[in-house]
Structures are given as structure tokens and as C-alpha cells.
Amino acid sequence: MKLLDEYISIFIHQTDLTLTSYIKKQLAPYNLAPEQNLVMMLLWEKDGLTQNEIAELLVKDKTNVARMLFNLEQKGFIRRACPKNDRRSLIVYLTEEGKQLGNHIIPLTEKFNELVKNGITNEELKELKRILTKISHNVT
Amino acid sequence: MKLLDEYISIFIHQTDLTLTSYIKKQLAPYNLAPEQNLVMMLLWEKDGLTQNEIAELLVKDKTNVARMLFNLEQKGFIRRACPKNDRRSLIVYLTEEGKQLGNHIIPLTEKFNELVKNGITNEELKELKRILTKISHNVT
DNA sequence: AGTATATGGTTGTTATAGCAACTTTAGTGC
């Protein structure tokens, strides 16, 4: 498409859509959406983060994170508890089911990452990150 | 963030979010959302496309396009008419207001594109597109 | 102590994004 060639931002956007669409289908059988998976990946690394910490780590609006966590709680993958010393915040814990889920999902995301990088050298990856970083800085 | 460094797809996703967020704010005063703007850019190039053609050109689901066009119609930028030879389809036309809008938005998007490309050589841009294309093909 | 401010979460609204199921209309095959 012409737009896609003229505007690099649209090119990046389309690539992102393609990638998201793929991983979404991979995760669907596990009842997990792509961004919900990012939250889970944080928790598999370090259980017991607060909502706010998750929002900062994912560079996301706290409203989105709150809603994602609500959904993950509904699905039974996490639970939220109020710490005694600060009744404003909520700490997020994995449930047993949430912990088990990692055994399936982590290999799946590793495989996805390998697929994405297929045929691309480390040099190229570094170059890609370097240019994307430059682009981000240009508008920030 | 660790996730961002380990998974190139997340890196791309974050870059896209940053870009989208920026252009969204630029377009907001004109009562136009980023994806709505893509539709308008197509129409400024070629008025009188069908909904289906727009969906194909933008590589988007027809349901999204239908809803975007509904919103653009509500805003008064386009109108939709049924061609006599095929009562299933809808042809999309710019209104006078929609045409006028282009005078403001097109320069704005050009400026945005220049900003995004700031400090990046044509070689780097080509390289970026090449690698992103490879990545897209890997999951398609 | 008491006001002011800051922090952590929630709710509401708008805009993508894509799937499934559906309606209406057009074209095909016999």
C-alpha cells in the first residue's frame, strides 16, 4: 500500500498488528490475551507486585492495568490482596492455576520469539532496536 | 524493562504505542482519531471507494472499517451512498467539510513523518523496513 | 491537630482490533 511505504510509522504499526494477531491466536487456547500475558510474565518473574508497579513496568496507564488485573482475577490466574500497612494499594499474587499456566506459556513465548527472529542476525536485531529507539526519542 | 529487551515484538509494540500516542494528540484538535485519519488519507487520494476497498487497502477487518466510517459520517467528514448496480455495497464520499479537513491534516502528517525520521538516514530507513518485513513474513 | 497535597485504584467515555454470526443482495449451476 502507498501509505505503508510513505509513512514509516504506519509500517511499524502494521508490523505490530501482524505480530499481535499471531501471538493472540497462540494464546487463545489458554484463555489468555496478549497484554494479559505480559502481566503474567512479570508475575512469573516476581510474584507480589502492586498494581502500580505493574503499570510502571509495562509503561501502561494504571486504568488499563486495573482492568487487565480484574480480568485475570475473574479467570482465576491471580488474586489481589490489600497490604496492612497501606490500604490504598493492592498486591497481586499468582494463584496455583496462574503458576501452572506458566509451564505452558513460557515455552510458547520463547518459541514465538525464536520464530520472529528467524533469519535475522544479532547485528540486525541490534540495528533494529537502535533505529526504533531513535524514532521513539524523536517524538518524546 | 527486561521484557522489552528480551522480546523484539514487545519492543516494536512499545514503539508503535509511543508513535500512536503522539499523533493522536496532534489530531485531537481536529476531532480525528489516528485510524480515522488513515481512512481520510485514502479518500483524499481517491474519493469514492467502497467500504470493502478501504478495508483491503488498510489491511483491516471490515467490521472495524464499517464502524470507523460510521463515526466519520457522524462527524460529518464523509457520507455513504448505495450504488444503483449493487445494493449490497456502500460507496464512501468526502463531504465538503471532509475535503477542507485535508488542508490542515495533510501538512500535519507530513510534519509528523519528518519528525519521526529526524536524524535517520535513508539507508537506515530501508534497513528498518527490510527487517520489519522479514519479521512480518516470519509469522505469516 | 487540621488542612493541603500526593498516591493508589476505580469508573466512564472514546477509539481501535478482530472473530463469529447474521441479513441482504448478487451471481452460479442445473
Add this chain to the structure above:
DNA sequence: GCACTAAAGTTGCTATAACAACCATATACT
């Protein structure tokens, strides 16, 4: 000409994304 299939749009559902406004609790400052 009738049944079948294909095509174009619409509706409903779930999941992001971000902003504004809000509530409750903590902290700071006087």
C-alpha cells in the same frame, strides 16, 4: 427459475489504550 454459494455490511462480544473525573487513604506542612 430455484437452490446454492458468494459478497458486502452490520451487530455483538472481548480485549486493548489513554484521558478525565473521582474516592479513599497517606503524608506533609504549618
